[in-house]
Amino acid sequence: xxxxxxxxxxxxxxxxxxxxxxxxxxxxxxxxxxxxxxxxxxxxxxxxxxxxxxxxxxxxxxxxxxxxxxxxxxxxxx
Amino acid sequence: xxxxxxxxxxxxxxxxxxxxxxxxxxxxxxxxxxxxxxxxxxxxxxxxxxxxxxxxxxxxxxxxxxxxxxxxxxxxxxxxxxxxxxxxxxxxxxxxxxxxxxxxxxxxxxxxxxxxxxxxxxxxxxxxxxxxxxxxxxxxxxxxxxxxxxxxxxxxx
Numbered sequence: 598x599x600x601x602x603x604x605x606x607x608x609x610x611x612x613x614x615x616x617x618x619x620x621x622x623x624x625x626x627x628x629x630x631x632x633x634x635x636x637x638x639x640x641x642x643x644x645x646x647x648x649x650x651x652x653x654x655x656x657x658x659x660x661x662x663x664x665x666x667x668x669x670x671x672x673x674x675x
Numbered sequence: 676x677x678x679x680x681x682x683x684x685x686x687x688x689x690x691x692x693x694x695x696x697x698x699x700x701x702x703x704x705x706x707x708x709x710x711x712x713x714x715x716x717x718x719x720x721x722x723x724x725x726x727x728x729x730x731x732x733x734x735x736x737x738x739x740x741x742x743x744x745x746x747x748x749x750x751x752x753x754x755x756x757x758x759x760x761x762x763x764x765x766x767x768x769x770x771x772x773x774x775x776x777x778x779x780x781x782x783x784x785x786x787x788x789x790x791x792x793x794x795x796x797x798x799x800x801x802x803x804x805x806x807x808x809x810x811x812x813x814x815x816x817x818x819x820x821x822x823x824x825x826x827x828x829x830x831x832x
Contacts, residue, residue: 624829624830625755634754634755635754635755635757635826635829636751636754636755636822636825636826636829637754639826639828639829639830640829642829643828643829645829
């Protein structure tokens, strides 16, 4: 199962990056915490990879955000 | 994620799609093992070489080679190589690994075939060994270069 994720929009991907920077984490640090490679985090932030729900939850927990805050697409975003 | 050319064979439902991909991969691995065993059995010295065995061997090479080529050119092998320094360091590691491979290959050949008696035997030993090591180095170098390029594109702004 994969997250509801707007692959074409920059908004969802930017939110992950903003949340990560807000927590003062580098891509490498976030990758280590959620158990993936840096490349995978980079791909998610660029909207080139659609993560599984499990990975979405892991990222959300690490960044202390809800799935909504990170992955939900608002009408205004689209 | 970018879709592959095989997408047209897969169902739209993502659960079924993933299951189908597993089934296809399992089938490919089983086929590769079967081809390898068949090629070995039909080409052992006892029976001499056989055309079907060679064909099975070539099919095995294609099956494994296709995966290797796609894997190498997709740039997903060296996921953490981003900076120029780590790239250069990894290049040296690849060179070292290739040299170690060359030495191992030479030692193994000498153990199996004995010490070369003349120049021709020496060339027969050195030629394939050096060729294999050079191939190994360049193949890993391509993979590293592709990974480095991909990682740079995904780097923190």
